[in-house]
Amino acid sequence: xxxxxxxxxxxxxxxxxxxxxxxxxxxxxxxxxxxxxxxxxxxxxxxxxxxxxxxxxxxxxxxxxxxxxxxxxxxxxxxxxxxxxxxxxxxxxxxxxxxxxxxxxxxxxxxxxxxxxxxxxxxxxxxxxxxxxxxxxxxxxxxxxxxxxxxxxxxxxxxxxxxxxxxxxxxxxxxxxxxxxxxxxxxxxxxxxxxxxxxxxxxxxxxxxxxxxxxxxxxxxxxxxxxxxxxxxxxxxxxxxxxxxxxxxxxxxxxxxxxxxxxxxxxxxxxxxxxxxxxxxxxxxxxxxxxxxxxxxxxxxxxxxxxxxxxxxxxxxxxxxxxxxxxxxxxxxxxxxxxxxxxxxxxxxxxxxxxxxxxxxxxxxxxxxxxxxxxxxxxxxxxxxxxxxxxxxxxxxxxxxxxxxxxxxxxxxxxxxxxxxx
Amino acid sequence: xxxxxxxxxxxxxxxxxxxxxxxxxxxxxxxxxxxxxxxxxxxxxxxxxxxxxxxxxxxxxxxxxxxxxxxxxxxxxxxxxxxxxxxxxxxxxxxxxxxxxxxxxxxxxxxxxxxxxxxxxxxxxxxxxxxxxxxxxxxxxxxxxxxxxxxxxxxxxxxxxxxxxxxxxxxxxxx
Numbered sequence: 377x378x379x380x381x382x383x384x385x386x387x388x389x390x391x392x393x394x395x396x397x398x399x400x401x402x403x404x405x406x407x408x409x410x411x412x413x414x415x416x417x418x419x420x421x422x423x424x425x426x427x428x429x430x431x432x433x434x435x436x437x438x439x440x441x442x443x444x445x446x447x448x449x450x451x452x453x454x455x456x457x458x459x460x461x462x463x464x465x466x467x468x469x470x471x472x473x474x475x476x477x478x479x480x481x482x483x484x485x486x487x488x489x490x491x492x493x494x495x496x497x498x499x500x501x502x503x504x505x506x507x508x509x510x511x512x513x514x515x516x517x518x519x520x521x522x523x524x525x526x527x528x529x530x531x532x533x534x535x536x537x538x539x540x541x542x543x544x545x546x547x548x549x550x551x552x553x554x555x556x557x558x559x560x561x562x563x564x565x566x567x568x569x570x571x572x573x574x575x576x577x578x579x580x581x582x583x584x585x586x587x588x589x590x591x592x593x594x595x596x597x598x599x600x601x602x603x604x605x606x607x608x609x610x611x612x613x614x615x616x617x618x619x620x621x622x623x624x625x626x627x628x629x630x631x632x633x634x635x636x637x638x639x640x641x642x643x644x645x646x647x648x649x650x651x652x653x654x655x656x657x658x659x660x661x662x663x664x665x666x667x668x669x670x671x672x673x674x675x676x677x678x679x680x681x682x683x684x685x686x687x688x689x690x691x692x693x694x695x696x697x698x699x700x701x702x703x704x705x706x707x708x709x710x711x712x713x714x715x716x717x718x719x720x721x722x723x724x725x726x727x728x729x730x731x732x733x734x735x736x737x738x739x740x741x742x743x744x745x746x747x748x749x750x751x752x753x754x755x756x757x758x759x760x761x762x763x764x765x766x767x768x769x770x771x772x773x774x775x776x777x778x779x780x781x782x783x784x785x786x787x788x789x790x791x792x793x794x795x796x797x798x
Numbered sequence: 799x800x801x802x803x804x805x806x807x808x809x810x811x812x813x814x815x816x817x818x819x820x821x822x823x824x825x826x827x828x829x830x831x832x833x834x835x836x837x838x839x840x841x842x843x844x845x846x847x848x849x850x851x852x853x854x855x856x857x858x859x860x861x862x863x864x865x866x867x868x869x870x871x872x873x874x875x876x877x878x879x880x881x882x883x884x885x886x887x888x889x890x891x892x893x894x895x896x897x898x899x900x901x902x903x904x905x906x907x908x909x910x911x912x913x914x915x916x917x918x919x920x921x922x923x924x925x926x927x928x929x930x931x932x933x934x935x936x937x938x939x940x941x942x943x944x945x946x947x948x949x950x951x952x953x954x955x956x957x958x959x960x961x962x963x964x965x966x967x968x969x970x971x972x973x
Contacts, residue, residue, distance in 0.1 A: 456863045475884045511884065519909060547909060552819050555909065571943060608913055656919045657939030693937040732933070768857065768949065 477509035479797040481574040483581065487777075487789035495785045503529035507542075517549040540635060542595050554603040557614070560636050564602070564612040564649040565663045565685050566590045567700055574795025575771040578727055578737035579759050581791060585721040585743045589702040590685065591630035597639065600647075608654025612663075618645035619681075620672040627670065627678065627706055627716035628745050643669025643680075659689040670706055677710030696727035696737075715749030735763045752782030761791075770796045820905045821915060824877045827890035827904055828868055837870045842964055855932050855956045856880070869967035873899070876961065878954040882908045882947040889951055891958040896968065898923045901955055911947030920951070928959035 489495025528537030545559030569592040598616025621632030649663035671678035687700035704719040721743025729735040746753035761775025773793035779786030879886040885907035901923040903915040
């Protein structure tokens with residue numbers, strides 16, 4: 377091997393040395409000899425060998441590091457998986473099948489009578505509602521839901537408030553579209569009866585039409601089905617307990633709510649609703665309810681009754697509009713004698729969101745619980761006001777209202793409110 | 799009576815319609831989003847500043863340490879979950895050059911608010927961008943009675959746009 381190298385490189389080196397000597401005569405005396413050059417080559421060869429060995433070592437180390445890096449990355453990913461799993465479990469924990477929620481609203485009313493001789497002022501601070509929700513999922517297809525409410529802050533013998541169970545039902549999914557429901561539930565009529573958390577509507581107090589005609593909040597005990605029969609077309613069909621109105625209260629539906637507390641169920645009722653929400657920003661709905669005995673057989677002058685409602689909810693960008701019409705037909709000479717055989721009302725509520733957090737509205741309400749005769753029973757109310765949402769689930773409200781009642785008992789003034797939901 | 803019986807049968811047999819359930823798997827969404835050639839998934843590790851912004855967008859803290867995504871060219875794809883009322887809604891989102899290209903409800907688990915899965919709702923997000931305030935630059939019309947589901951989908955759309963900005967694919971120079 378060495379001999380071969382000598383044969384190959386010595387002539388070349390000699391030529392190089394000669395040419396260097398010719399070109400740079402002053403260096404010629406210092407030029408290395410062929411033997412020295414050969415030694416130099418051997419040394420360099422050793423150096424190259426050592427360097428190659430080092431490169432091999434580094435390459436091995438790199439491979440080991442690469443492998444360790446991959447192992448570390450996998451370990452970090454596995455650790456992150458575990459941490460995220462623990463985080464998910466701790467946030468849902470034992471209660472991952474149960475849910476809890478609440479809403480509430482505090483009102484301040486500063487109202488004065490339009491006519492002091494017949495009306496009265498109202499200066500009042502009222503914790504109107506405090507509500508707790510509790511739900512539980514037994515499995516993917518069976519769920520429980522409940523809503524317990526304290527009204528007017530304090531309840532008990534002689535107190536102004538009430539403790540009420542407004543919902544307690546179980547839903548059974550029959551298939552992906554149809555759900556059966558049994559228990560105590562809110563009836564699917566109007567806009568506010570089912571969705572009335574304070575941050576979801578304008579005005580400190582709920583509108584009087586849904587309160588006096590529908591009458592919200594209205595719940596009954598019973599069973600039925602609800603679901604979707606086409607994209608965006610929902611339905612509800614329930615059989616349930618009914619109202620027990622009386623001549624003493626001019627057969628007003630609001631006074632006839634039994635609230636499923638040892639409720640007289642001689643005459644049952646049924647409610648059906650169709651709701652169309654296929655276009656974003658628009659809801660159109662209509663409901664029909666049949667009461668087989670509006671006085672539960674306690675008044676032989678009161679017979680059956682029908683309630684019809686239609687409503688629209690529109691929200692396109694900042695512009696909103698709500699409109700509702702409700703109409704009762706009560707059969708029997710009793711309701712007819714006081715004009716309660718026809719009871720109806722409507723409202724229209726345009727609104728505008730100035731920003732994500734601030735909205736303004738106006739509402740015109742008209743209703744009559746004794747529209748079947750010519751008595752002075754028609755009522756009107758105009759509201760204007762603002763909602764301010766410092767958070768999507770918290771609302772501060774202020775509005776001015778003016779009532780115009782045929783019986784001159786109307787009021788006017790302003791209301792303030794604070795509400796939340798979670 | 800016969801009419802009611804017929805109506806009942808129709809309602810109970812209406813299984814061809816879609817409501818609660820899985821509409822598309824994440825795998826199928828990613829495959830379709832990248833024309834059958836999905837890139838290898840990548841991960842964004844969430845630093846404290848990132849998490850703070852995500853908390854602002856979601857109105858609650860984000861419980862993960864990282865977010866997985868797929869990226870190619872200047873497009874990224876995200877599979878995000880957000881609770882509507884009680885349960886997470888799984889949303890597939892594709893962002894192209896800082897704009898929403900597609901928002902699809904992959905799984906809906908709530909018992910109410912399923913209307914968010916319809917294209918009439920999700921198509922509103924197409925071409926929406928994220929403003930500096932972390933709001934979308936176009937209004938999204940809600941669905942009455944499905945407010946919480948609508949909010950959840952909006953939040954995932956904003957989150958995907960924000961996270962897209964944090965990836966090397968936001969400038970379109972990465973392949």
